[in-house]
Amino acid sequence: MLKITLATGNSHKVDEINLIAKDYNIEFVLPKGEFNPVEDSDNFLGNAYCKAKCALKSQSTDLYLADDSGLCVDALNGAPGIYSARYAPSAKERINKLLNVMKNKENRSAKFVCAMVLVNKNADILFQTQQECLGSILKEEKGQNGFGYDPIFYVTSQGQGMAELSDVQKSKVSHRAKALNKVLEWIKNEYSKNQDK
Numbered sequence: 001m002l003k004i005t006l007a008t009g010n011s012h013k014v015d016e017i018n019l020i021a022k023d024y025n026i027e028f029v030l031p032k033g034e035f036n037p038v039e040d041s042d043n044f045l046g047n048a049y050c051k052a053k054c055a056l057k058s059q060s061t062d063l064y065l066a067d068d069s070g071l072c073v074d075a076l077n078g079a080p081g082i083y084s085a086r087y088a089p090s091a092k093e094r095i096n097k098l099l100n101v102m103k104n105k106e107n108r109s110a111k112f113v114c115a116m117v118l119v120n121k122n123a124d125i126l127f128q129t130q131q132e133c134l135g136s137i138l139k140e141e142k143g144q145n146g147f148g149y150d151p152i153f154y155v156t157s158q159g160q161g162m163a164e165l166s167d168v169q170k171s172k173v174s175h176r177a178k179a180l181n182k183v184l185e186w187i188k189n190e191y192s193k194n195q196d197k
Contacts, residue, residue: 003026005029007051011030016170037053059121062120063119064119072110094149140152
């Protein structure tokens with residue numbers, strides 16, 4: 001089984017990604033030691049690369065995958081965007097702040113964005129992708145599943161809130177699932193082929 005370090009301190013994210021990756025004979029693991037990346041890029045792909053380089057310090061595997069995700073709301077000119085995780089101190093406060101800001105907005109369309117960058121031990125980018133999940137901002141929280149902004153995000157293609165979807169449903173339609181599937185297909189078709197030579 002191929003082990004890849006996932007550049008995150010969030011064990012929920014590792015579980016979610018391993019659920020999607022289980023058919024590929026790949027296991028994602030948390031970085032060893034401290035993981036405190038400085039995200040100083042002005043875009044998702046750039047910040048994902050910052051995280052990947054930070055995870056490299058653990059030198060625990062041959063490959064390192066980082067993602068940078070965010071919620072982009074049309075009525076807020078794409079905010080909170082790359083600052084989604086820093087929009088307020090806690091998940092609950094972030095949700096409350098966004099609901100408050102959106103209170104009188106008619107246009108509630110939004111999208112989740114996920115950028116993923118795969119690097120080797122030399123910090124060379126082997127593959128990168130950015131994917132989206134389209135939807136809108138709900139007027140109140142719905143569902144018990146998921147994390148982050150999931151309880152207030154309505155997934156257009158599913159006709160349900162993100163937090164109302166089962167893990168299996170979410171693993172097919174989320175921005176992270178779409179990006180990860182591109183990465184997994186690349187590993188299967190390109191990376192693994194070269195390793196076999």
